[in-house]
Amino acid sequence: MDIQFEKVNFTYQPNTPFEQRVLYDIDxxxxxxxxTALVGHTGSGKSTLLQHLNALLKPTSGKVTLGDRVILPExxxxxxxPIRKKxxxxxxxxxxQLFEETVARDIAFGPKNFGVSxxxxxxxxxxxxxxxxxDESYMERSPFDLSGGQMRRVAIAGVLAMEPxxxxxxEPTAxxxxxxxxxxxxxxxxxxxxHQLTVVLVTHLMDDVAEFADQMIVLEKGRIQKNGTPREVFSDFEWLESKQLGVPTATRFALRLKEKGLSLRKLPLTADELADELVWLMTENGKSGDVL
Known part of the structure; x- marks a missing residue:
């Protein structure tokens, strides 16, 4: 299912003394x-944008297209x-958000609410x-007897049971x-x-963005400031640092090498890419002891 935002604006409590505009011309x-990874500081509008993805919120102006459904202010x-199932x-x-007596009943709650037997x-x-x-040995256990990580997996299973x-x-790893x-x-x-799931990840961990995402969107004060592949966005590392968003650990290490006069073929984003570049650097120079 494709998702598209066209000139989406959103204002909380419009036409009241408490009105607050949060999203500006989002395309x-x-x-x-x-x-897709969505990054930005607290107050940038990430949570508000997320709630447009399943029509929990509707735009104040503009258009959100979710598959074959068009969501307008009216x-x-x-x-x-059906959108909230997708x-x-x-x-x-x-x-x-877990509340049922057994793991099985908690996961099954959502599908049953949508008419599944x-x-x-x-x-x-x-x-x-x-x-x-x-495994299925957890089915009849109470979710409240599980470890924190297991409870989180059960809660995620409840979302997946809706077959979105x-x-x-x-921030799924908070x-x-x-x-x-x-x-x-x-x-x-x-x-x-x-399972060919479309994923939208909100995170402040740039290593996760570099490792997993194929698209990166940077929000600031309700506006999209950057939108591209992680490599495209992270290449503007000075801008990211100026916004206190940072870059992946591997990239930061490579930049320090560059400051010392060591040039790599490309700016690495992940640990594996950094390792490849270091091997190349040592091989190219033929004197590993002097390189690092």
């Missing part, structure tokens, strides 16, 4: 099957339910548990240790690759 395209709130949102700390919903629960790295075409991840964060991000990338 963007998110292609089906893509992996669009009725009726019959928007676009699943994983909010920060999704485990806080209990038998089908339980099968979906079993299938999606496998997708998030848990697009999954939106709002609060996890480095190993848990790595496992979670690799799980999402596997889902993206294996």
């Amino acid at each position: 963007l395209d998110i292609k089906a099957g893509s992996y 669009t009725s709130n009726k019959n928007l339910k 676009v699943g949102i994983v909010f920060q700390f999704p485990e806080a 209990e038998e089908e919903a339980l099968q979906l629960a079993k299938d999606t548990l496998t997708m998030v790295g848990l 075409e697009v999954i939106v991840l709002d 609060g996890l240790d480095p190993e848990g964060r790595k496992e979670m991000m690799e799980m999402f990338y596997h889902l993206h690759e294996e």
Whole structure:
């Protein structure tokens, strides 16, 4: 499902003393099957933009196209339910939204709410548990007896059980240790690759953007300031640093090498790319002891 924003503006409580404009003339395209990273500081408009992706919010002006549905300011709130099935949102700390007595019932709740039979919903629960790295032995366990990481996986399974075409991840690794964060991000990338899920990731971790995304959008004060591939955006590292957004760890290391007079073939974004460039650099110079 393609998503398109055309001149989208959004204002909270318009025509009141409390009105607050949050989005300004947003134009963007998110292609089906893509992996898009959305970055920006707190207050940049990221959360407001996210809520337009499944019509939780409608534009104050402009147009949002979600697949074959066009959302305009005057669009009725009726019959928007199918969109919320196609676009699943994983909010920060999704485990806080668990409430059923068993894992199976919690995951099955969403599909049953959309008219899926209990038998089908339980099968979906079993299938999606496998997708998030848990086996069916968890089905009858209480979600509240699980570890924090396991609870988060169950909550994500509940979103996946709706069989969305697009999954939106709002800081999905918040609060996890480095190993848990790595496992979670690799799980999402596997889902993206294996099930052709369109992914929209909101994050402040530039290493994750460099490692997984194929499109990067930078929001600042409700406006899109940069939109391109991660390599295109990160190439303007001085601008990113001036905005206190930073660059990936590998890129920062390479820039320090450049300051010392060591030129690489290209600016690396990931640890693997940096390793390749260092091997080339040592081979090219033929004297590894003097290079680093």
